[in-house]
Amino acid sequence: MKRRDIVGASTAGALLASVPAWGQAQAFPKPGATLKYIVPFPPGGLTDMMARTVAQKLSEAWKVSVIVENKAGGNAQIGAEQVAKSAPDGSSLLAITLTHAANVALFPNAAYSFTKDLRPVALLAGSPMLVVVPTGSPIKDFRDLIAVAKTKQLNAGSSGNGTPPHLTMALFNDLNKTQMTHVPYKGGAPSMTDLIGGQIDVIFSNFPESIAHVKGGKLRALAICSLSRHPMVPDVPTAMESGMPGLFVENWTGAMIQAKTPDAIVDRYSREMIKAMFSADVEERARLQGFRVTRKGADEFAVFLKSEIDRWSRIIRMAKITAT
Numbered sequence: 001m002k003r004r005d006i007v008g009a010s011t012a013g014a015l016l017a018s019v020p021a022w023g024q025a026q027a028f029p030k031p032g033a034t035l036k037y038i039v040p041f042p043p044g045g046l047t048d049m050m051a052r053t054v055a056q057k058l059s060e061a062w063k064v065s066v067i068v069e070n071k072a073g074g075n076a077q078i079g080a081e082q083v084a085k086s087a088p089d090g091s092s093l094l095a096i097t098l099t100h101a102a103n104v105a106l107f108p109n110a111a112y113s114f115t116k117d118l119r120p121v122a123l124l125a126g127s128p129m130l131v132v133v134p135t136g137s138p139i140k141d142f143r144d145l146i147a148v149a150k151t152k153q154l155n156a157g158s159s160g161n162g163t164p165p166h167l168t169m170a171l172f173n174d175l176n177k178t179q180m181t182h183v184p185y186k187g188g189a190p191s192m193t194d195l196i197g198g199q200i201d202v203i204f205s206n207f208p209e210s211i212a213h214v215k216g217g218k219l220r221a222l223a224i225c226s227l228s229r230h231p232m233v234p235d236v237p238t239a240m241e242s243g244m245p246g247l248f249v250e251n252w253t254g255a256m257i258q259a260k261t262p263d264a265i266v267d268r269y270s271r272e273m274i275k276a277m278f279s280a281d282v283e284e285r286a287r288l289q290g291f292r293v294t295r296k297g298a299d300e301f302a303v304f305l306k307s308e309i310d311r312w313s314r315i316i317r318m319a320k321i322t323a324t
Helices: 003-027 046-062 077-084 100-104 142-151 164-176 188-196 207-215 263-277 280-288 298-319
Strands: 034-039 065-070 090-097 117-133 155-158 181-184 200-205 219-222 250-258 292-296
Touching: 034 046, 034 077, 046 065, 046 117, 046 250, 046 263, 046 280, 077 090, 077 100, 077 117, 077 250, 090 100, 090 292, 100 164, 100 250, 100 298, 117 142, 117 188, 117 207, 117 263, 117 298, 142 164, 142 219, 155 164, 155 188, 164 181, 164 200, 164 298, 181 250, 188 200, 188 207, 188 219, 200 207, 207 219, 250 263, 250 292, 250 298, 263 280, 263 292, 263 298, 280 292, 292 298
Parallel strands: 034 065, 034 090, 155 181, 155 200
Antiparallel strands: 090 250, 117 200, 117 219, 117 250, 117 292
């Protein structure tokens, strides 16, 4: 056989091999299908808001029902396990956050494997952590916080063990060689109440949980843990500007799917979700909630997710953090 015939046969074979995958993507989702977007947190939160926004865009684009189901509990493990054990047909998506990256180390004996039973689809957006103290606090800025933490035992609240505020505090301790005392609460709201009341000294807070109190004058924002200042609080410097470049933490949100789901279906989800995040209305809604739109497809998200798992696993081991 001549070389050009071999090349032609090879090309034809490759094209034929791609037909089933192409066909799967074209056939998904079937007309009238109902897809589930599982949010492993209560309704009304940051992740829930983003999932509902994207679900609406998917529903409009594909002319199918995309239902958001809240499966809260177990440190976001219950909903994640449901999708991990679902059929690999693209019918169920999982909303995830930084919490899930931390859960790999916090729950080594979970009933499912986060890294083996699920695969990344898209990273959508991130919300930076905001370092806040009561307005009556003698701590006036972030450099002051660093100095005081080295000479005095401070109490840092969080929404619970292993949550992003707790992990950010642990990272601060690691970078600063300090020993803030962690005070866990059952959620962000009660921790904010006690911070405003002066029962605790500081919270490395989820942005949406504290921004209204900052705007209302009940809390003072010392720094934002992002690469650039936030337009909602332009006068608040970044941790980097304030002498701690390593304190970069965003509570991001993205989507995963059952690990054996065909590549073609994952690619279709990824493309449509990224397209949704480019919509002006979605971007504006995200901005008003304190999100920074990220837009990473499946491959880029996989790299990012591994780095987050490695990063927080180290901090969890170092700080001896447990889920309870």
